[in-house]
Amino acid sequence: MPISFVAERDLSSALITQVEALSPANPFCTAAYLNSMRAGGNLPWVVGLQDHDRLAAGAFAFEQAGRINRTLTIASIPEISEPAGFWDGLLELCQKMKLSHLGVNSYGSVSSAIPSLPGEFRRRKRWEFVVDLRESDLWKKIHDNHRRRIKKALKLGIELQVSVDAADTQHHASVIAASMQRRTERGEYVPTVQETKEFRIFLETGAGKLFQARYDGKVLSSAMVLISNKGGYLQSGGTSPEGMELGASHFLQHEIMKVLQNEKKEIYNLGGTDEPDSGLAMFKVRFGASPVALEAVEALVGTSMRAAVGHLARRMQAHSTTAGQIASRLKSRLSTSRKSPTPAGKVGDA
DSSP, rough: OOOEEESSOOOHHHHHHHHHHTTTTOOSHHHHHHHHHHHHTTTTEEEEETTTEEEEEEEEEEEEEEEEEEEESEEEEEEEEOHHHHHHHHHHHHHHTTTTTTOBBTTTTTTTOOOOTTTEEOOOOOEEEEETTTOOOHHHHHHHHHHHHHHHHHHHTOEEEEEEEGHHEEEEEHHHHHHHOOOOOOOOOOOOOOOOOHHHHHHHHTEEEEEEEEEETTTEEEEEEEEOOOEEEEEEEOOOHOOOHTHHHHHHHHHHHHHHHTTTEEEEEEEEETTTTHHHHHHHTTTEEEEEEEEEEEOOOOOSSHHHHHHHHHHHHHOOOOHHHHHHHHHHHHHHHHOOOGGGGGGOOO
């Protein structure tokens, strides 16, 4: 039997274990991460390629149903031996299940080469930064400026705390907000800050841990690190203004690297950015991290007018369009659709 596409919604522990075994350094391929997404209201799938009765490539995907749309999102693209079979099978699944949107992310992926998808309306290049923890001397690879800041923090007596206490997520969210404000003022792209509920779920399911730099009773810098058998991934982090002055963020990342290395992890992924020349990217590179070029794609896969209306509503919301403008454009789109069907590949141009 040749390699074939597989999609399973009734997940056995054996199947989940196979996904974990294929990507032991990827925290987005763990049972704990799957459980955290399930706890957040997502229906998990396993999608991939099957060779006889063995999973040859596999990833978790998550289905979410709204009032209008049903979306399937892959968290991390797996390594794929036969790309055509995987992508054709995935699109057929979306049609069969009457899904409206497909999201393909590359968090923690080794590489990503996503073909042009029917109905694709957004493609973005992104970069992640990976430290090889198998190297014995991590300090040697750190930039001189980072070393000075780490030494400053150590001299002051800043301490590391590793926590799975949900109460500490409040401090985590607070320092993230401070970091987002600084990046906004520098003119950098700033994503929406997640609610503390998501952070609590990561801790409760065992998907992640909080690493925090504390000084004089205060959290100066905080990092949520998702954990797998062989790796760690910086899911979110932030530092207070005082922490920036005292070198707390540099200290914290170096301490995380040391802890993970002592736990025999092989890689520490410092997370991603859409701007490879930004200050954030430089911060990550100076820890000795190697950049990995990746992609992420969103596509409108539904053929119904409901999917088109849902997509247009999302676009309007993203651009802060008024309710009156939304109504006008929806009315125009519906009127046009009665005359001739809109090709799926053009819906994203709305």
